[in-house]
Amino acid sequence: MDMLPQTILDQLASNGRANQARMEAGEDTIDHTPVVKLFTPDGGATWLLSEIEPDDPDIAFGLLRSRAGYPELGSVRLSVLAAHRGRLGLPIERDLHFKANASLGTYAERARQAGGIIA
Template sequence: MDLLPQSILDQLAANGRANQDRIEAGEDTLDFEPVVKLFTPDAAATWLLSETDPGDPDIAHGLCDLGLGFPEIGAVRLSEIRAVRGRLGLPVERDLHFKADGTLSTYAESARKAGGIVA
């Protein structure tokens, strides 16, 4: 399975361009719904990604939780996520059934209360 098919990469890039345009116009950025959920099947790491950097598409923005109880919104390299392996050596997977029902900040607030991403 392709971790990030072109359709997902295209949506992440479109969201990143939209926010870059807003920054350049002096406007507030948009709080997008996550486009994709990635997780380690044999560990507790989870990522909800909403956009990529227009200047460097390897940098994604989203809610990141390494399973240590401290989920936070930030940036992560997609190449690093692809290289992650869990305790049993399994690679990161995409949640094929994930459908966002809130914005990234909504998920972040829930994650802070729960001590981890609930999605």
């Protein structure tokens, strides 16, 4: 996926493997910090992704908000994001200046309170 360099894909995969191992051991998962922020430059959609599925690296987990919806934790296919175009035909972009300062759960709680993702 062109919008995600290999270093980011590697971190997402590492986080996914860590949580898969914890689930298999019957432990609670880690509330990772988001690794990447994606957004539609011509719309209100935002994604803060923290991990990808080890068994299907096309599936990412994170905090999602579509332009018409409310923020929620969930999964999304990276191939769908790569193919998506906004209202003006622009592709999804990666926020090159994003630096996570909290866990994904904290971002989710802030987003519920604010009615949108603040990152």
